[in-house]
Amino acid sequence: MRVSINWLKEFVDIPVTSAELADRLTLAGVAVDRIDKPSAGVTGVVTGRVVEVRPHPNADRLLIAAVDIGGEILQIVTGAANFKVGDVVPVAPVGATLAGDLAIRRAKFRGVESWGMMCAADELGIGDDHEGILILPSDTPVGVAAGPILGLDDEILELDLTPNRGDCLSVLGVAREVATLLGKPLKRRKPAFPELDLQAQRMVRVDIEDPRLCSRYVARVLVDVRVGPSPLWMQTRLFTAGVRPISNIVDVTNYVMLELGQPQHAFDYDAVHNAHVIVRRARPGETLVTLDGNERSLAPDMLLITDPRTVIGVAGVMGGLDSEVTADTRRVLLESACFNPVSIRRTSRALGLRSEASIRFEKGVDPEGCLKAADRALELMQIIGAGHAAAGAVDVYPDPYTPRTLIVRPERVEEILGLAVPAKTIRDILERLEFAPRETGGRFLVRVPSHRTDVFREIDLIEEVARIHGYHRIPDTLPFGVTVPGVRTKAQVLESRLRELLVACGLTEVITYTFTNRKVFDRLRLPGTSPLRRTVPLRNPLNEDQTEMRTLLYPSLLDVLARNYQRRNTNAALFEIGRVYHPRDNAPLPEEGLRLAAALMGRTPAGWRRKDEPLDFFFLKGVLESVAREIGLETLTFTAEQDEPSFHPGRTARLRAGEANLGIIGELHPEVLEAYDLPPGVVVTEIDLDLVLAVDKKTPTFVPLPRFPSVERDLALVIRKDIPAREVMALIRKAGGELLRELRLFDVYEGRQIREGYRNLGFSLVFRAEDRTLTDEEVGRYLEAIIRTLEDTYGAQLRA
Known part of the structure; x- marks a missing residue:
């Protein structure tokens, strides 16, 4: 909420600075995020009258204007064309400065000198319009400072309101707070x-079919309407509040909404059949083309504004296109109503429409303010010459507001706050807040005003006393009771450690939406019977591409890779730790699973003395092995997988730890890559972290540095290609005994020197004893035992 200081001063005297006022409001619970000065840096701007306009001799799109700024005629070259001789405009002569620290200097355009600039709204910091020069009222004095006329000296308070303070979504509501805090x-x-003699009650009929959803509806009529732009002062205030001016009729409704907090809507009177307004729920199959030009499907729980023939608006959210006020409108039916907050919130969310009006209705408006706001709107419309008011109003108020009566006990105030607040002070605070307290038997009987829709209990009133009296006055006390230190769960510890390790391995973390759509399963080539296709649908999806809760994590990463690849970022290594969701029979909530997914494409970045490497299966496999080793998961193994439809057969493996199937790693199937428009060789993995947590992991232990030297030996074996290297390494470790401390595969070779169906595996072995220095003869015996075992088991041969 943006509130103008100048606007506030029309409701309450403010003898303090804006900074001090902001501090006072923040301490009272109405937080001020910042003080905005839209026209900061704008200096030297004056008013001027255009006395001559002629075309530029050397440019078709430029004009030369002579502007009188009070006895001095300035020649100004401009590209704008929305002004004429006699118009009064803001002028920045040489030496003036505009928004954005733009300093005005003498310039020459196509051979013609220009001695200043005629200003648009955005150049003065009072709006975002740059389509043309800002035209001032014709009676504006010439040659005077434009700042006071345009409100350039204004300051804007940006409020961060809590959801319960809907009464402060207006200048009047904030003014109440200011008056209370300053004692004004x-x-x-x-x-x-x-x-006029015309009676509104004879011109309009209003029926409310569901008083629970619409507690009051006020209709007033404006005739002899002249639709046009609103005056500059009104446009300026709307600009500073963040509202775009549209026309005098619409601007007045927005102005009153900002001023009094009561949203209103103006209908073209002649577009409402028989001038009969019906407030009712939607019927099956009804639709409405709203003011934004979109056709909306209406559900039976939505509250509508209709006439006997058709729907003319969605109550509290947006009006219909067919009944909007246009340049041809001659009579206006003005709506000022009070709608049910829950109904408006549900309708707004269901339609994906959120407006300044719906925000206010969602938080609750003052039911007693509907008629006052309608009268204020007609007053303004007549002030600016937009039309004439018909006499009276149609005010349908089935259940008039009855003030809630509450009791406040001074002793209870002291008990809650830990501070003795005098009864006189409590009474004074409640009176300033318009709660009309009446003392009886040492207690206060309080009547809640209609604009405070958030006050229901005594504790709410105690909060009011606390914030106005001052939270800073409440004494500091130490907490009491049993306290325990907060600790992370095992899952949180694992997540944190995995993030550190994966980033250290060169991967980048991303966070994606947990929503997906059914088309993803077709792109992944999943069969129709796959349990992954059984999803949790969303009742109110963000869009058509996010209609289901995801059952797989890595497709979200593929979308990220595809967007990067389309923008020629061909190298990427991404990971995400997130949740997947599976429906549960006879359960309201889905089953959630914690997953880790990674997706890689392209190559690693090259550097000085470092070549680039492919981000392929073996790179990702090495990352997973490194991560597993660091978290104590030393039993991680990779088993060939041929039957995953989304993955390339022969280039895919299952990740296992003992009997637990942790996940999958591999290259994507070419058809999947084509569906995502990705290059060949993209590798992904997805791991079930819930299973990782359940697997017994080795606790890291520290051992002293070895006292005796190690002995290294290399072993080159020719062995059948169908024998996995991990099985060979397991056999070497078993045959090597306890003296074999390290084993590493450093070479795999297939070529002309190796016969068909075989390959060469090169291993590095490190032997070491804890109590002595090993001899060559002793190491040789172990090496011979390893070779015999490999020969007997796999028919392996030493390579010459």
């Missing part, structure tokens, strides 16, 4: 304006 009276005035 709130300036009130009743709207006053002439009315």
Whole structure:
């Protein structure tokens, strides 16, 4: 919520600076995020009248204007064309500065000198319009500073309101807070304006079919309407509040909404059949083309504004296109109503429409303020010459507001706050907040005003006393009771460690949506019977591509890779730790699983003295082995997998730890790559972290540095290709006994020197004893035992 200081001053005197006011409001629970000065840096701007306009001799799109700034005529070259002789405009002569630290200097455009600039709204910091020069009212004095006229001296408070303080979504609501905090009276005035002999009650009929969803509906009528731009002062205030001006009628409704907190809507009176307004729930199959031009399907739980023929608006959210006010509108039906907050919130979310009006209705508006706001709107419309008001209003109020009555006990205030607040102070605070307290038997009987829709209990009133009296006055106390230190769960510890390790291995973490759609399963080539196709659907999806909860994690990473690849970022190594969701029979909530997924494509970055490497299966396998070793999962093995439809056969493996199937790693199937428009060789993995947590992991232990030297030997074997290297290594470790400390595969070779169906495996072996230095003869015996075992088991031969 953006609140103008100048606007606030129309409701309450403010003898303090904006900074001090912001501090006072923040301490009272109405947080001010920052103080914005939209026109900071704008200096030297004056008003001027255009006295001559002629075309530029050397440029078709430029004009030369002579502008009188109070006795001095400036020649200005401009590209704007929305002004004419006689218009009064803001002028920045040479030496002036504009928004964005733009300093005005003498310039020459196509051979013609320019001695200043006629300004648009955005150049003055009062809007975002740059389509043309800002035209001031014709009676604006010439040659005077433009700052006071345009409100350039204003400051804007940006509020961060809590959900319960809907009453502060207006200048009046904030002014109430300011008046209370500063001890100043709130300036009130009743709207006053002439009315025609026409009676609104004879011109409009209003029926409310469901009073629970619409507790009050006020309709007023404006005739002799002249639709056009609103005056500059009104546009400026709307700009500073973050609302774009549209036309005088619409601008007035927005102005009153910002001022009083009551949203309103203007209908073209002649577009409402028989001028009969019906407030009812939607019927099956009904639709409406809203003001944004989109056709909306309406559900039976949505509250609508209709006439006897058709729907003309979604209550509290947005009006219909067919009944909007246009340049041809001559009569306006003005709506000012109070709708059920829950109904508006549900409708707004279901339609994906969220507006300033719906936000206010969601938080609750003052039911007693509907007629006051309608009267204020008609007053403004007549002030700016937009039309004339018909007499009276149609006010349908089935269940008038009855003030809630609460009791406040001073002793209870002291008990809750730990601070003795005098009864006189409590009474004074409640009176300033318009709660009308009445003392009886040492207690206060309080009547809750209609604009405080958030106050229901005594504790709410105690909070009001605390924030106005000052939270800083409540004494500090030490907490009491049994406290325990917070600790992370095993899953949280694992997640944190995995992130550290994967980043250290060169991968980048991403966070993706947990939503997907059924098309993903077709792109992954999953059969129709796959249990992964059984998903949890979303009732209110963000869009058509996010309609289900995901059952796999890595497809989200493929989307990220595809977006990068399309933008010529062909090298990427990504990972995500997130959850997948599977429906459970006869259970309201799905089963959640914690997963780790990674996806790689391209090559590693090259550097000085470092060549680039392919981000392939073996790179990712090495990453997983390194990570497994660091977390104590030393039993991790890779088993060839041929039957995964999403993966390339022969280039895929299962990750296992004992009997636990932890996940999969491999290259994607060419058809999957084509579906995602990805290059060949993309590798992915997905691991079930819940199973990783369940697997017994070795606790890291520290051993002293060896006292005796080690002996290294290399072993080159020719062995059949169908024998996995991990089985060979397991056999070497078994035959090597306890003296074999390290074993590493350093070479795999297939070529002309090796016969068909065989390959060469090169191993590095490290032997070491803890109590002595090993001799060559002793190491040789162990090496011979290893070779005999390999020969007997696999028919392996030493390579010459």
